[in-house]
Amino acid sequence: MSNFSVKSNAWSSAKKGAPINEDATSMDSYAQIYVVSDGMGGAQRVSLASQMACEFIPRFLQSTSLGTEATWPFEKKEGLGLEENLLRMALLQTNGKIIERALHENKMEWMGCSVVAALVFSQKIVIASVGTCRAYLYRNGHLTQLTLDNSLAQYKKWLPLEPHHNIPLNFLGKTETLEIDSHCEKNIKEDDLFILVSSGMVNALPPEEILFQINKNISNFKELSNILVEAGHQRNPSFDSSALIIGI
Structure with missing residues (x-):
């Protein structure tokens, strides 16, 4: 889908002492779709929703494609543009899959995940988050946040962000109406980096530290995604942390 030479790398690491990493990442260079997800829910399948999202x-x-709308x-x-709607469809369909899996397996506890996904086209990139x-x-040496957190902290406008306030109000696996934050970055430029991070990274590594690294x-x-995750763990090892970087 992209005329650029797109490169990517990802790194994910469990919190200190945890046997399971609730995060997941996916890089698909064929469809040019990149995903980071952060699972939540019952202890039995705590990472399943994030794996399903990816x-x-x-x-x-x-x-599917733009031509099969x-x-x-x-x-x-x-x-929303057609490209943004295409990515939105993928998240909505995945939401249904997660709900269906939880409902139809009797032993399955409630589960869900936060997610951010980026879809690269010839001159633009569309991003969706829940x-x-x-x-x-x-x-050009500057870092801009592209997505809006759907969290208790954002709703209450609590600043600076504290990890115990960063509770998602929206997530894949939600049976009520799902709100998806969509963003289209037009006219992507050579040397742009798009950085997708999990909730744990948001908690551990503030934007100014991401920019510094x-x-x-x-x-x-x-090694950049690994460097970011390790920097996050050095600041706060209490969270699963994942970073995925798309280079144009």
């Missing part, structure tokens, strides 16, 4: 969002986008399983949302995972744009390690793209 499986089904790319699967939907591999099997007549067959999309949900109505398009007014005010919950407390985030996307940033790094361009990128500026310091900009020449080491292959």
Whole structure:
């Protein structure tokens, strides 16, 4: 979908002493879809929802396209472009899959996940998020937050962000109406970096520290996601942390 030479890398690490990482990441260079998710729910399947998000969002986008909108399983949302609606469809369909899995397995406890996904096109990138995972744009030495947290802290406007306030009010696996934050970054430029991070990274590593680490390690793209996650764990090892970086 992209005319640029797109590169990517991701790193995910469980919190200190945890046997299970509730985060998941996915990089699909064929469909140009990139996903970071952060699971929540019952202890039995605490990571399943995040794994399903990283499986089904790319699967939907591999099997459909902008030219097949007549067959999309949900109505398009007014005010969004076709590309944004395509990614929105993938999240809505995945939401249904997670709900269905939880309902039809008797032993399954409630589960859900925050998610952020980026879909790259020839001259633009569209981003969708649900919950407390985030996307940033790094361009010309500056970092811009592209997504809006759907959290208790955002709703109450509590600043600075405290981890115990960063509770998602919206998530995949929610049976009520699902609100999806959509963003379209037009005219993407060479050397742009799009950084997707899990909720744990949001809790552990503030934007100014992410910017510092990128500026310091900009020449080491292959290790950059690992560097960010390790920096997050050094500041606060109490969270699963994941970073996925898309380089244009």
